[in-house]
Amino acid sequence: MLFGVRLQNEIYEPWKDHYINYDSLKRLLRENVVPNDKEEWSESDETRFVQALDSDLEKVYSFQTNMYNKLSDAIGEIEKQIVEVKEIDLVNLEHTIEDILESAQQLEHFSRINFTGFTKIVKKHDRLHSKYSVKPLLQVRLKALPFHSEDYSPLINRLSAVYSFLREQAPQSQSASINAKLSSYTNDSDLNYTSYKFWVHSDNLMEVKTRILRHLPILVYNNQNDSQDSVDPTLTSLYFDNSDFELYEGKLQKNDTSPSLRLKWAGKTSDEDSQIYIEKRTVDHSIAGGDERLPIKEKYIAGFINGTYHMEKTVQKMKSSHVPDYQVEGYEKSVENIQDFIRENSLQPVCRAQYTRTAFQIPGDNRVRVIMDNDILFIKEDAFDKDRPIRDPNNWHRTDIDAVSDPKKVLRKGEYSKFPYAVLEFRVQNRPGVDTADTGNSIITSSSVYRKHGKWIDELTSSHLVKEVPKFSKFIQGIASLYGEDDKLNFLPLWLSVLEEDDIRIDPKQAFEQETKKLKERAKTAAVRARAASVSSPRKGATTPAGPSSSTKKVTIMEDDSDSDDDEGRPKNRKSLKHKYSIPFLGTFGPKLDDALSEDEEVVLPPGVVKPDVLIRNTGPVKVETKVWLANERTFNKWLHITTLLSALTFTLYSSVQAAVDKSVATYVAYTLFALTLFSGIWGWSTYMSRLNYIKQRSEKHLDNPIGPLIIAVALLLILIVNFIATYKAVGEPVPLWN
Template identity: 25%
Template structure:
């Protein structure tokens, strides 16, 4: 569908005149393109040499100037209308908030409807902003395509990204709306959660979902109508979300990753977590232990809190449990009981022992904006919504490791290379239900999960996703969800380049371009990143830009194809379908799973089955002709015709057997060595098919000739030797 038609279909009728005038801008581009083509022809107009005579104006410059004037006017129009809408929404929301402060029970229902209308209008405003931004992006792309001599898209996108209506973050309005809903429902006010010290034996039913970035605001609004935004620490909390950093521990063999991926009993995950955009002060040491639910067990979680300056000593084993317990107890008010202190000591000792025994080090960090929805003191339903998720290697590839630098988290001054960071393309929604036995979840939860806005992803883990992407050369298996097209495209952006001996086919180049164009929005290289802002603006009003920025990485380089060194190399090399170009930067090598061996064997057996079938027919015909000749006259034509057919089919069967064996051995070697090369054969099946067609054609031709000669012989005279029989005698020297 053309974008102009799409814009008309998605536009709101009452705002019809406030959208970008896409058609007018497109017409101006066409005029500029026509003038550009006419100006490329030789001009024979007289040259102006007098200063008093006005020079003839260049038509192309005039048309393009009109385009940019119109473009600036449209940007200002959208910005002005957005500011008006936001001001009206703030005024309406303030009115609802004031009315909710002392609402009467009979008026609560009407105020709830007013609050819902404000939320719906806010979603419409977000769609308006996203649609207009997409329109400007499309028209700039069309300009550069039709006027390649004067590209402007990259520059103007950066200018557009700095507009107030694009940069605006109005998540504070969402938080006010949350308080209004909470007040009208009669929920308790959110309170500051004191330092829990230890949370051990937490058991709950947790389900994780993916949410498209374009649906995040809709999901938030649905949740706000039933749960308030929960503030863990209001003093450090602004808007509806807070930044969360988690540093995961693992060893050089990624033992914890593989145990968690395989869901082995008692598989453990250890991480260091802190909230807020500033540096860590208090660090939560979290331990999660996997249990088998089919055995009636549930996974457990435990957490202790340490001062930031004590984390390195804790990981190195220099921080004793007695000292840690004493310091933790001194921070608590009121002082904890003996049971709480013993629980702290148990978790501290166990985690420190595991870190020392498995030689665990900071490996990977996850960073995201978390919005938590929960009624205080009511853990029956708790929802976490994580957006702008990114994963990063904790140890720089070119700089010192955390251990060498005496740190437990990455030095923020070090640059982040392209292969050290990946951005997850979806938001993650986690629903935790703590219900009594036999109780069903609330109806609104079922309504949300069945709305089509969520995609359930069982056992999804940010840590597993990050390690599978950033440590692809070290992992032995990857999670099932990497088959998602959008997720895989995001992984390709962080993958290392293919070695020089691997060459893409024309189809690979086409798919690579699609993935690159689809995921350019995930490349947050900065304002000049072209389409880098498109993904951000899927929810610009309620979202927050990531704090980490992707460092410019290397670009793809041209790879020269090596000359074939042998017959097999020549046969199986890529046919010259297109010019050999490098894939876009970041291509994840395909992992050879065991099923690949089985597929190779099945292909080999399929070829053998066909060859044996043809060979059996040929052998049966030879046996039949030999038995017939032993009983009848040796000059009988029919048996010799049968022999000729068998001699034609038998070499075809032998060639098929040889081809199947050679290809099977070659592919087995390629799979065993995990060679990054193409193992498909585009010539062999075609050649064998033509060979079978030629053999059957020869048999049919001989049969027709014999039939014609037999008909002619039956009309008069003694029948001459049949053509097939004569050919057979010449072949055998008879």
């Protein structure tokens, strides 16, 4: 579909007058006019085009800025109501939040599609009229009118704080739609870790590495194919897509379901012990997603992709090795799912990403990991053109660059794209029970991690040495850089304009000002979060600090988690074939490459460490101060005292029924007091035993329970009132107070 047609279909009707006038700009280019000497592109034509282009830029920027400010003001009004403890209509508040979320989502889409339109029309202009280059002008104007670089995270974080307040006030509210929208912008609290992406200029690379080395050691990979240990292994990912780039657009637009497929390996495929994995990932933004990952030998890959080979030999070996039936069935199901996914979406290898990796982590402590990918090279691998395919359609990859150390030397122009910066990724393990959105702009979510790593990480990530690029993905960048001229590519990532800048390095003073702005944004939500916390019981969550491990600093390459290329975390219920459907008898299916090549790995405990069945506080003998036991016993004695008083009153009243003015009322009162006596004794005993169990279990439950005393107090009050009324009626006149 042509971009102009796609733009008309994607326009949000209420804002239709504020989009780029793509068709008008295209007509000004006179693309379909046959050139002749009399109608050459002139200075006046260029002026008209540039004026129209600049006018549209002003229009889009003004609208985007105004809408963003309106949304920010609307959130500010809600925050003001919450902080001032005003009466709030919770139903209306929920609808308002949903409207703001919908507008924010539409505004982000508005910015993306307009940025793509401006980029495409300028490329078309420079191709048709190469004498007049407009691309530098567009870059200058985009810096002055940065509608495409607006970060919506502050808005979403503030909304998350407001929504936390709403959840605490109305836990039964119908909020599924808001939760789904929020999850597409923010990190879900059900994820094991959170990922943050940055770009690093080559001039700053060494300084960044040395800063990290002061706190985290480099993981040294034990490469079995080499006599030397590999510090920076070369990793390769081969991404799949179809001719319409549907998977690319799904990832870029963060659809509800964003599937992807890739092959991955370390080193070269020609290596004898080379291990290749095929991985299908399905990220569902409304629920926790998962992936399916299979080890596969190179000779079987082509047949697997074509659907002619269904891993029969592997399945047969599993059965002959007496692998449990459920594992065999699960393996066969995964094979079927991946092959169906390839067939139904007409997928083929289209883009190769090749890079070297340096990882920093304390062995045995996976709470903080830093990954740096450098020398990133994207290579075309498609066979879309049947007449002149880049890759042999009968092969699953390009064989002409397999054994080449520097593929750029043998590739033609347009077949590769060198990424100019290193990609730095921080992975911080989430603290259980803590919403990552509640941490504002701070990377560290765990208090124990913050005490050890928080300061230096915050200093590095807010410094002039790195540039944050949220949601950066090698898959998206590779497709956009290699196929950006294709009319079927209807959307481009917003960070492309930053790549076209001469230098991403910023002045330290400017970095300080940006960090100050972030702190102000964080302060805006502090009062709201405090208000939300004041109306709810504190969340209980505890983490066990990772202790020293016997693991050596030299690990195999598969023991390193790789880049979380498209998402900020790993769902807890990830379906990992590494554990569910492992094949112990095949050496090539071992764990050597498993972790390093997965884009989003689950956190793996170090060797010899298992997840405890009970918390540390619940192990060992119960050590409770004596005064705690005595306080519980003292309370029980008080209840025994009350029971004794009630029993004495009961039998005294019952023995004097004959002398009462109203014998029937006196009898009922005596029976009621007897029931209260039994209740008092039972309540005192049950309270004593329940508190005793809480103390032994170190439970966090409240020990107070006012129901019992209230029942006795109300019952005694009613007895006195009934007795007074009955006596008053029987005598027929008021009873003197001295009687």
